[in-house]
Amino acid sequence: MSLHRLLSSLLLSSIFMLNPVLSFAEEAATGKTYSPKYKQFEAPKENIPKYFAMEKNVVNFKGEGQAKFLAIDLKFMSYYPQIVEIEMEHLRPILKNDIDRLLRNKTYTQLKSPTGPDELRAEILKVARDILEKHNLFPDLLEDVYLERFVMQ
Incomplete structure (x- = not known):
């Protein structure tokens, strides 16, 4: 290994040791940092999850x-109320269309x-995150999706 590569490796490892990954509580308190290419949001004041409901999807x-x-x-x-209270509401028709397309292609x-x-x-979350990213919203601000009703008839 060349001296240059060795020094680079040491430098990178020391940077990671000095900047440990933030715990969830610290991350929530300071907010997530992400690329400026995405719309920036103020860090949530409280570490309380907020929800965006999509009900009665039947396909x-x-x-x-x-x-x-x-x-x-x-x-x-999401822990970012702006995502679920404002941004996803504007994207509701796109979300419904793309999620319905995913559901129609599933088998029993x-x-x-x-x-x-x-x-x-996991697939629905990926679809939703892809839509957020296409609209310059950082996809990882959307934490999870839950199935409140799941019926096959």
Whole structure:
């Protein structure tokens, strides 16, 4: 290893040792820092989750003869109230369209598996984060999504 690479490695490791990863409480208190290419938000004053509800999503899906309809209610969670109270409300039609498209392409077998609902949650969260990013909103400000209703008929 060259002297230059060795010094670079030492420098990087010392930087990471001096700047440990913030704990969740510290991060929430100071707010997340992210690229200036995204819209910036003031750090939340309280470490209390806020929710954005999308209810009564009903679609025809690939029920494989077992079911015809999939109905879900969703709640998206963020510690940044601006994301769930303002920004996601403006994006509601886009979110509904893209999530419905995802749901229509699911099969009964995929959703009925023991990990099916959790995999669906992860896919819905990815869809929502992709939409936020396309609209210059930092996607990781959206923490999670929860299925409040999950019915196949």
